[in-house]
Amino acid sequence: MTYRIDNLQYANWSEKIFRQLREGDVDAIHVTISYHENFRETVLNLEQWNRWFEQYPDLICRGEWGDDVRKAKEAGRTAIFFGFQNPAPIEDDIGLVEIVHKLGARFMQLTYNNQSLLATGCYEAEDPGITRMGKQVIKEMNRVGLVVDMSHSADRSTIETAEISERPIAITHANLHSWQPALRNKRDDVVRAVIENGGMMGFSMYPHHLKGKSDCTLDSFCEMIATAAETFGAQNFGIGSDLCQDQPDSIVEWMRVGRWSKEIDYGEGSASAPGFPPQPDWFKDNRDFGNIEAGLRKVGFDETEVAGLMGDNWLRFYDENFAPVITI
């Protein structure tokens, strides 16, 4: 049995998208439920997911543990795992780490582009590394089983975290900087630090992370994955598509600016192209994972490697990293 997992999506959720997940045989996705939302606002987002679980029980179900992926596949549903792209939901309170894990959060970025209370984001001019609170929060995340995600963090902070963390960390959605030198893509030393410590990286199909952006070819994307596998081994990579399907452009503005600035920040966009860029034609939505699977075969991956990249590697990571450390 093999599993198909996409480890990062932030769609404008609807019955249409839940049905597309089923059409695409997607057994599990990790969804962002908070960017800049504080704890109380994040709870409202959780409530919305609870309603969707009630409304669409034949399409989706709550994901908390690796086995929920297996149960979902058996029942013909998609397991939904929660994550945050910013530590905003824990505010300045380390006690909220265990609370949000209990509520189902399984990934939390230490930063979203900017300096946070914990670490430095990839858009800051200086990266002084992990803060005092950051070290404490990483330890607590390790204890409860909340995975550290450094997708939007700066290099030094990421490498330090990979070393400080006693459990593997993740870059849920990014590509190789050597392939497409975007600020959000990861240099080899960053990838190496994460992977050598057992961590995972998910490849992104967000156009700003792709070579040629929206015009990127499937072959080029899969060749980048082949390069990554040759350099670091195939076992610690998977998909983290960063699919933001059906979102209005107001959402990308919320993602970039939140409430931290009164001035607009275009992030990976620009004043002339401020909105969401169009997806490449080989990955429009969740029905297109078959294209990626075919592309991976074409660049020479064997069946075990393809299965690993399409979901089995993330499932192994879920099995090992979501449960609290048992101390007694």
Add this chain to the structure above:
Amino acid sequence: MTYRIDNLQYANWSEKIFRQLREGDVDAIHVTISYHENFRETVLNLEQWNRWFEQYPDLICRGEWGDDVRKAKEAGRTAIFFGFQNPAPIEDDIGLVEIVHKLGARFMQLTYNNQSLLATGCYEAEDPGITRMGKQVIKEMNRVGLVVDMSHSADRSTIETAEISERPIAITHANLHSWQPALRNKRDDVVRAVIENGGMMGFSMYPHHLKGKSDCTLDSFCEMIATAAETFGAQNFGIGSDLCQDQPDSIVEWMRVGRWSKEIDYGEGSASAPGFPPQPDWFKDNRDFGNIEAGLRKVGFDETEVAGLMGDNWLRFYDENFAPVITI
């Protein structure tokens, strides 16, 4: 194997009390973690319990399901189940019912003495019964496995709830009104409505609920239980001691007045005796459950009945009522 469960305590928790729970062979307790706290404040109380679970893992553990009582007993610990004496933690948001259940809440009173958004408390002059929101919240509590507790509710509201609720409800801590006619004790028609629908009632050792208050004898208390068992059967009764050990008198004021009044309300006390009354000498703390067990034998209960009253009846109720209804 028999189990010892106290289904209501609100102590000023400390290592001393956790050790006394172990000395008293108490396998599980239901603890009040909120009176008038809103959702955000309740989360802070949950965080405090998380710290205690970390600090005293050899004495206490989190209780979420009936089986956690069995695991606790096997490991020589006391399982701690959470509850609210007021619906304040769900504020005006039905979506918070599932959130607080996910965070471990297993009992919630619909009222604490006063009218709430859901029902009427036992100190109000009029009891118009369950509100529009109350009906919706009872249905949602049934769905997720959060038990309705009517200990501090008025009679009509309680009887209506017993009939409206599709799962059994509880009076976690009160005694028979026919034995001690306190406002908080329950008339036979109220007890009957709860029990005929499969509900449970826990007997209280809070002096204001006892005949003769602090001077109540163990014999009198156990004879009251025998009367209840003769009238309604022994299977749906247990203990809900309402032990408020080591609390300063400022806490009983918080329980009574919260933030709903600027004037003092003495509740079951009086201006001349506003504080916590002294416990009867046969139930000072958690080490004294053996006295009650002996008292129950003395008034004629057989071993199965004694085991049921001391915890097995609550355990059966936990097994049947804490899990969400599976709809698919």
